[in-house]
Amino acid sequence: MRLFRLIPVLAAAAALVLVPTVSGAQTQEATKTSKDSTKKKARKKAKETEEPAGEAARAAPQPPETPRTRTKAPATGSAERAMPTVPASEIAAAKASGKVWVNTETGVYHKGGRWYGATTHGKFMTEDEAIKAGYRASKSQ
Numbered sequence: 001m002r003l004f005r006l007i008p009v010l011a012a013a014a015a016l017v018l019v020p021t022v023s024g025a026q027t028q029e030a031t032k033t034s035k036d037s038t039k040k041k042a043r044k045k046a047k048e049t050e051e052p053a054g055e056a057a058r059a060a061p062q063p064p065e066t067p068r069t070r071t072k073a074p075a076t077g078s079a080e081r082a083m084p085t086v087p088a089s090e091i092a093a094a095k096a097s098g099k100v101w102v103n104t105e106t107g108v109y110h111k112g113g114r115w116y117g118a119t120t121h122g123k124f125m126t127e128d129e130a131i132k133a134g135y136r137a138s139k140s141q
Contacts, residue, residue, distance in 0.1 A: 083118060084117045084118045085117065085118060085119065085120060085122070086117045090117070090124070091116065091117040094117070094124040095112070095116075098126070098127075099124040099125060099126055099127075100124070100125065100126070100127050100130055101115065101116045101117050101118075101119070101122055101123075101124055102122055102123055102124070102125055102130050102133075102135050103115065103119040103121060103122045104121045104122055104123060105119070105120070105121040105122075106119075107134065107135050107136060108135065108136055108137070108138050109125075109127070109130040109135045109136070109137060109138065110138045111127070111137070111138075113138070113140065114140075115138070
């Protein structure tokens with residue numbers, strides 16, 4: 001009877017001893033795979049940045065690289081203004097007469113804002129005409 005009581009205890013002890021060994025082997029395998037991929041990436045990067053082996057390349061002095069600075073145009077709101085595709089006089093006349101700009105490629109019309117007169121494919125029309133033609137209003141307005 002005492003032997004039957006010991007079997008579950010021994011099984012639990014064996015499980016505790018074996019589980020860290022198995023998970024440790026898996027961790028070592030994952031680390032090895034990670035190190036191999038890191039080495040491959042480093043070799044690839046070194047190969048890409050190698051200089052040409054020709055004599056002319058060695059003889060010619062290379063000028064030092066100057067850091068490039070990025071300049072941004074002043075933005076209005078959260079995005080920069082789009083360049084109009086129609087003349088400013090047409091845009092002003094359309095706004096005065098209450099017309100919307102319809103982007104014929106996407107099926108969206110704009111009452112004003114960033115894309116008014118600035119999409120590549122578009123035309124001016126009244127809002128009623130745009131709705132009848134199946135265009136929808138811009139979600140940003």
